[in-house]
Amino acid sequence: MKKLVKFEIQRSLKWMAIVILAMLLYYALDLMFNIDISRLDLGLSFLAFMFVPPFTILIINVSNTQSDLMKDTKNLYLSTPYKIDDYAISKMIVVIIQYLIIAIIQYSILILILSEYLVEINESHQIILPIYIWAVSVVSVGVLGNMIGVRVLFKSYLKK
Amino acid sequence: MLEVTNLTKKYSRELALDNVSLSFQKGVITGILGPNGSGKTTFMRIISRTLKGYVGDIKLFDKQITDKSKEFISFLPENNHLYDWMSIGKVVKFYVDFFSDFDIDDFKKLSMSLGLNDKTLIRALPKGVLQQFRVCLVLSRKASIYLLDEPLSNIDVLAREKIIEMIRMTTKEENCIIITSHLISEIELLLDNVCFLKEGKLIFRGSCDAIRDEDSTSILNKYKEVMTNEEISQI
Amino acid sequence: MFKQEVRSITISFNNNQAIYIQIIQYLKTQILSSVLKPGDKLQSVRELADQLKVNPNTVQRAYRELERNELIITLRGQGSYITSDSMILDDLRTSVVGKETEVFIEGMRKLGYDNTKIFEIVKRYLERGE
Numbered sequence: 001m002k003k004l005v006k007f008e009i010q011r012s013l014k015w016m017a018i019v020i021l022a023m024l025l026y027y028a029l030d031l032m033f034n035i036d037i038s039r040l041d042l043g044l045s046f047l048a049f050m051f052v053p054p055f056t057i058l059i060i061n062v063s064n065t066q067s068d069l070m071k072d073t074k075n076l077y078l079s080t081p082y083k084i085d086d087y088a089i090s091k092m093i094v095v096i097i098q099y100l101i102i103a104i105i106q107y108s109i110l111i112l113i114l115s116e117y118l119v120e121i122n123e124s125h126q127i128i129l130p131i132y133i134w135a136v137s138v139v140s141v142g143v144l145g146n147m148i149g150v151r152v153l154f155k156s157y158l159k160k
Numbered sequence: 161m162l163e164v165t166n167l168t169k170k171y172s173r174e175l176a177l178d179n180v181s182l183s184f185q186k187g188v189i190t191g192i193l194g195p196n197g198s199g200k201t202t203f204m205r206i207i208s209r210t211l212k213g214y215v216g217d218i219k220l221f222d223k224q225i226t227d228k229s230k231e232f233i234s235f236l237p238e239n240n241h242l243y244d245w246m247s248i249g250k251v252v253k254f255y256v257d258f259f260s261d262f263d264i265d266d267f268k269k270l271s272m273s274l275g276l277n278d279k280t281l282i283r284a285l286p287k288g289v290l291q292q293f294r295v296c297l298v299l300s301r302k303a304s305i306y307l308l309d310e311p312l313s314n315i316d317v318l319a320r321e322k323i324i325e326m327i328r329m330t331t332k333e334e335n336c337i338i339i340t341s342h343l344i345s346e347i348e349l350l351l352d353n354v355c356f357l358k359e360g361k362l363i364f365r366g367s368c369d370a371i372r373d374e375d376s377t378s379i380l381n382k383y384k385e386v387m388t389n390e391e392i393s394q395i
Numbered sequence: 396m397f398k399q400e401v402r403s404i405t406i407s408f409n410n411n412q413a414i415y416i417q418i419i420q421y422l423k424t425q426i427l428s429s430v431l432k433p434g435d436k437l438q439s440v441r442e443l444a445d446q447l448k449v450n451p452n453t454v455q456r457a458y459r460e461l462e463r464n465e466l467i468i469t470l471r472g473q474g475s476y477i478t479s480d481s482m483i484l485d486d487l488r489t490s491v492v493g494k495e496t497e498v499f500i501e502g503m504r505k506l507g508y509d510n511t512k513i514f515e516i517v518k519r520y521l522e523r524g525e
Contacts, residue, residue: 003257006257067243072237072239072241073241073242073243074210075208075210075235076241076242076243076254078209079208079233079235079241080258080259081231081258081259082227083227083228084227188452189450328444328445328448328449328450328451329445331450345410349408349448349449350450352450352452368413369414369415369416369453369456372411372413373412376411377411378410378411379410380410381411
């Protein structure tokens, strides 16, 4: 199963790199344009920063799983000497790894953006905490979404 | 080596395979012939374990077939099964990584005449080259069962002859090759046994030599005869 | 003296007749025309199959049949050899020649010729030919 995990990670490397670079770009732009956090700029760009990375990973994983189970490439993927459970578990492991990476970078950037303003805001924890909770929910929904999505695809494959 | 008993596969409305029973011995090349939709591809996909939800008994080496059996089965599906975005080098590496019986030297020998460049992407390969490449990959595994679904489709006559030759060189006492094809006259010299499928049913099976001996007819003519008469005979 | 000759032939097979029978006929002709001499070593099943571009099982079957008729002898681990038994070879010649002649006479009869006429025609062709 290690091989399956390795394969899954290798094929998502390019996308992961793009997502991470995009997040770093966001941070760079933030440094340049100074978001006024006292008004808690929860504008479109911030929402995008929070939601787009996890959802991109979700879309990539669902699309990959679709090729693995439904398109012609299923005949390559499924001819490998593994059981259904092996495929499902390997995909979930990879999802968790991908999300951990995205989450760590997201949180780090989030903390860096907000830390500039921590000195000014007394009840900083009152602002950071909801953001943390929000971020965790996004990630959990993303991970759960992936797991459910993958499971649904596997189940429909099994029915065929 | 491979025993299929009462295999039935139903899709929501239609019966793709209807009570098919076949056995395949070691060292034998069997052709499964029939029109489009007769169940040949369904049969191949079930044996290769890429399709489930069937009724019936499949035994490999006298034991129930399982997902682990895929280790001994090399499958060439009808359509391109390789990821478009991969390069030739990556695909070969995939086979090396996932199939312990993949013989890289055999592969190099078989694919030499194709002049493949490791960096070329699958999506950039012309159809004929892609088909030959896929055949080389599948035949470079030292499997016990080779399932080749329409290995000769969509390519020119010279490439077809090369592929037939590759299959001929792969056959050994220890393995068993099952081929489906539309191109009966090109492939019949290669086959030891044939079976004809029509609308999911097995309507004929026999040895090629016996057919030629007893009926003084080619496999192609026998096929035409049987398909229009629907006689059920067994040799 | 056992020697193995490498012959390069392209024989095209008839789809209407059992391939192994065609291979047998081909080998018999080689024996009778002395391309394969008594005691000569035959190519291995695999070699002949590769050369004729046929399924090795078919060659195997042909060899087995020739073995059954004692035209070839297979020694374990050493390969197959044409028999040196002159009686068997003579029998082979007789039966093959006999068959050819039968087919010829059948054909001539069908065209309406009787024995005397057949004789005359054969004599004429043999005299004018080489």
